[in-house]
Each structure stands twice: as C-alpha cells, then as structure tokens.
Amino acid sequence: MPRSKAPPADKDAPAASPTCVRCGAPLAEDARFCSQCGAPRDPASRRRHRRLPPRHERHFGAEAPAGEPELDVEWQRELAWAPVESSLVNVSRGGLGLVCDEPVPVGSRVRVSLTVGDQMTTADGQVVYCAPLELFSGVPCYRCGIAFDDLQEGFVAVLAGPTTGVGYLVSLGDVAAEQGDRGSAGAWYRESLVISRELGERTRIPRILESLAVMAALDGDAPRALRLAGAAASLRDELGLPLTPAQHARIDGALGAVQWGFDEEARNDAWQAGRAMSFDEAIDYALAGE
Numbered sequence: 001m002p003r004s005k006a007p008p009a010d011k012d013a014p015a016a017s018p019t020c021v022r023c024g025a026p027l028a029e030d031a032r033f034c035s036q037c038g039a040p041r042d043p044a045s046r047r048r049h050r051r052l053p054p055r056h057e058r059h060f061g062a063e064a065p066a067g068e069p070e071l072d073v074e075w076q077r078e079l080a081w082a083p084v085e086s087s088l089v090n091v092s093r094g095g096l097g098l099v100c101d102e103p104v105p106v107g108s109r110v111r112v113s114l115t116v117g118d119q120m121t122t123a124d125g126q127v128v129y130c131a132p133l134e135l136f137s138g139v140p141c142y143r144c145g146i147a148f149d150d151l152q153e154g155f156v157a158v159l160a161g162p163t164t165g166v167g168y169l170v171s172l173g174d175v176a177a178e179q180g181d182r183g184s185a186g187a188w189y190r191e192s193l194v195i196s197r198e199l200g201e202r203t204r205i206p207r208i209l210e211s212l213a214v215m216a217a218l219d220g221d222a223p224r225a226l227r228l229a230g231a232a233a234s235l236r237d238e239l240g241l242p243l244t245p246a247q248h249a250r251i252d253g254a255l256g257a258v259q260w261g262f263d264e265e266a267r268n269d270a271w272q273a274g275r276a277m278s279f280d281e282a283i284d285y286a287l288a289g290e
Contacts, residue, residue: 069114069115069158070115070116071112071113071114071115071159072112073086073096073098073110073111074110074111074112075104075108075109075127076108076109076110077108084098084104084110084144085100085101085102086098086099086100086101086144087099088159089143090169090172091155091159092169092188092191092192092195093148093152093153093155093156094148094151094152094191095128095146095148096112096146096148096155097143097144097145097146097169097172098143098146099133099141099142099143100141100142100143101141102142103130103132103144104127104130104142104144105127106128106130107126108126108127109125110124110125110126110127110146111123111125112148112155114154114158114159116158121152123149123152123155124149125146125148126146126147127144127146128146128147128176128184129145129172129176129179129181129184130143130145131143131144131179143175145175145184145188147184156195169192170188170189170192170204170207170208170211172188173185173187173192173211174211176188177211177214182215182218182219185211185215186212186215189208189211189212190212190286190287192204193205193208193286193287194287197283202235202239202279203239205232205235205282205283206232206233206235206236206239206241209228209229209231209282209286210228210247210250212228213251213254214251216258217257217258218254220258221258222258222259222262223270225254225255226255226259226267226270226271226274227270227271227273227274228274228282229255229271229274230270230271230272230274230275230277231274231275231282231285232282233275234274234276234277234282235282
C-alpha cells in the first residue's frame, strides 16, 4: 500500500513555540534554560558527564566523553559492598561531596576507586554526614560527605581540573553546621579556605571567614568571632563584595548572640584587629584554629 503523503504545511501558520527537551514546558524565545526544570535549551551545546564533576553547571546524567575519569563509590552493607549511585559535586584532599539517590548511614565504611585510562587509584574512608537535598527538579536525593582515612592529593589533581568546587565544599560545611556537627563543618570550611588561597579564588574568602566566625561564635569565642568577621568585612570592602541581606542577618545574628558580657571597647578592639589583617594574615589566623 502506498504511503499517504502528509498535508502541505501552512506557510501562514504561526511557528510552534519552543519547548523544553526534558519536561516539555514552553520556553521564552531568549531563554537559555528551562524555567521549570533548569535544563539547558540546547543540551548538545554543553559538555556533560556521567558523574557530575566539581562544577554543577556541567549537569547530571549524560555519558562521559572518552578519556574522562571514572569515579566509583561503594559502602559496606553488612558483609557485602554495595555501589553508591551518586554524582560528584566537590573534591578535596580530605574527602568527597556527593549527591546520592538513597541515604547512606553516617559512619558507614566506604571505598572509592578513581580510574583514568588503565590507571586506578583507591581510597578508604567513612560517611561523615548524609542529609536530604531537594533539587530544583524535585527529584528526591541526599547530600553525602565522605572523609578519607588519608589525604588524597591525586583525587584533587584528577577531578578538580581548573576548579575544585569550593562553593560546594562550603555548602557541605553549611549542612554539617545545620546538623550540629561543628567539628566537621569547621574542617570543610578550612579545607575550602586552603584550596581557595592556592587557586587565587579571593572572592570566596570572605564567605568562608564569615562561616568560621559563626563557628567561633557558637563555641562562645567572641574575640575570635569578631576578628574573623572584621577580616571578612575588610576583604569585602577591598573586593567590592557587599553582604546580601541573608548573609548580613547570619553574621549579625551570630555576633549579636556571643557579645553579651563583652564590653564595647573590647568588641571594637577585636573587630579592628580583624580589619587590620592582610589577606594572608586573615587566612593564617582562620587556619590556626584547626
């Protein structure tokens, strides 16, 4: 039977509105991303990976180009090892930050394998926290932090590339702080501070110093909290990075709670001492609390 021909297109008919390739939502003519699910307008135009490398902008869920490193994570479930379906959101010498499909119990032993070509590097560690994470797509998942038993310089060298995902390292510290684990939070913040300095990412430094100031305030150390906050304020002035309202409320709330019983002169001296610190002095002071 001959195939019937499609009716000729109506040249005067309006062109169909563009829609998202992922969720089908209509797209504005000048939109680069879908306002509903966040997918890029043209997925083929951006480099994408099977496992999310340190920059979130490279997206989840696509096949990795040939030659990309492969990261496999397993956790010890009773007497067997079970794979962790996850995407990498950051890497540091001391561990990994992952987004997982299911929760992995805190304290679980993990083993991580990094394969590049025919070379494999392995590391052992444990889960230090695991918290629910709500993605913009609404997909349920969990943000998980893994601490290595030993520092792994090679993981940073291979996975970080031109960036180390410092912003995600800081956010993992925020999650630990929200869970009341100030020790882990401080460790994530300090690790991000070291890497930021080495990479010259100066604009991240004030935010990290403020996070450490909040930790000091929670520990009741008003002089240290004020010095760190003063150093952060001075760097913000130097870099032209004003606090957002949310950041302002966070640091003011922490400092306000710790200053009771601390006289005004002492408060001002600590604040000015922080403001007088140089870039490297502020970082050295922050790291001295490790």
